[in-house]
Amino acid sequence: MITLALPKGRLALQTVELLKRASLVDIDISEESRKLIMEDTQNSLRFLMVKPFDVPTYVEYGVADIGVVGKDVLLEMNKKVYELLDLKIGKCFVALAGPKGMSKALLGKPDKTIATKFPNIAKEYFENVRGEDVKIIKLNGSVELAPILGLSDMIVDIVESGRTLKENGLEVYEKLYDISARLIANRASLKLKTQIEDIINRLERMIEE
């Protein structure tokens, strides 16, 4: 039995769709279901529905053998897991954004405050790429509010269509990283459970098609 940790929400549904197409599962999961564990005994697969930021943790400890999670979360958490596949779903990017038309003024400001769900990514970017020491405020969602209310100058956040930014009077200043969903694996599981290799190979063929 292989345990797969999925991030609750759209990415979980997309992943199951992908697994189905690769004939690796034949169960349905719906967004309304409150079940946290689902089993496909026929294919000896078990699914855990967890928060995206918890996926790497479940996998690192080995309670889940493999997991699917966005590269943004992996960059932020930096856990000891294998990153085996780019599933090419959940595509978006991490961006530095702020109030429309203010980029020059704000990027030139000596004392910056950044609001973000990704303090490590933000810190790494400002320290290593821009060589700046900035104040970082960690928020857990609706990060776009911070510059509007004056809590921060700019934000570091994931951008998909850019609609949320636009509707809140913000724009992308700089694109930091391209993001997509990754298949990750626990180190011990990959070495001791051969079923994982089969899952990887079939998924990889599926993606490349």
Add this chain to the structure above:
Amino acid sequence: MSKKFVDYYPLVSDTLEEVRERTIFLFKKFGYKLVEPSTFEDYEKSKNLNGSNTIKFMDSDGTVIALRNEFTPKVAEIAAKLQTNVYPLKYCYFGRAYQFIQQEAGDLREFFQAGIENFHTSDSFYIDLEVLALAVESLLELGVNNFTIDVGEVNFFKGIAKDCEIDEASSEVLCKLVDKKDYIGIENFLIRKGISQKVIDIFRNLTRLYGREDKIKEAKKFANNEMSKLAIERLSEIYNNMVKLGYQNYITIDFGMVKHLNYYTGIIFSGYIQELGYPVLNGGRYDNLCEIFGAKLYAIGFAIGVDRILEWKLKNTQIRERQYDSLVLYKEGHFEMALKLLLKTDNEKQKIYFYTVPAKIEEAFLISKAMKVGKFMYIDEEGVKTFVLEDLE
């Protein structure tokens, strides 16, 4: 967040003691001598090795000293300083090490390590083989069954990196990406460096070169340089011999395992248990370390993460706290006799509980009943009498 204080209660302490006895017994069987290195090390010396993540203090003379975060450098120093003609020099150890930051799952601030180091004056594949066999036997001795010792060879990676003319700084970054099997990261990194697609493909494939003997064959496709070829040969020879020794279920190969580039010089390995997500054993060949301490010695060793073994044992095996089967009690005024009796008993397995304060015979019965022992010895003016609780009831 890991624990601030790592206390062991009797049940865990007993298990720890058992792990110590079993590992040291086995290490000694293989000819390894026990050493007890200092808890402190010179921070200036250790920080370049593996010592950046240490707990540091200011010494009275103004220098910085650190608590050891592993045993290997200290044991290597002892080996380098010892005057001897007899090699291989074989040392083992068991003790606590300390670290400042707990970076990964399973890490503790203070933790026990059991390990061995083998120092020698010329490189030999038999030494690699002995050390790997000992690694397998150690885990078997500790009662673990479903495990693998995953073996790699850093020169495979080093040879390819050199052949592709990748500079040292980039190799370091690349090594971390390969170790994580992050082929997308590898691709992005190499594209940014302006490296050809052919080379990128080689490094990408490196992340899939793990498994059993079929991977050795596959690895040959990527090794066009002498260094990598030798690495494959070494690994292949080790693998075949481990199979011959009957260890085929306990060994796997991973050419994509690289760990720290400038520390290891040959084979490297990690032990994984199925029920635990993180390695319980780590080791490898480090032929350059002793030079720092003034001796040219080849070396290989491993350390068992004892706390991880304990965690596994407590979760997956039946461990019960030691039960007493009898009590020694005495009447007021007979302490001396009772103590003499206790000293005469064979209490190696801690089966007898000495009740320190005097007790009346009725109390002795109730205490024994409460402690759920089968019998008790009672000392009074008439001497020693043994009572079986079943008979009394």
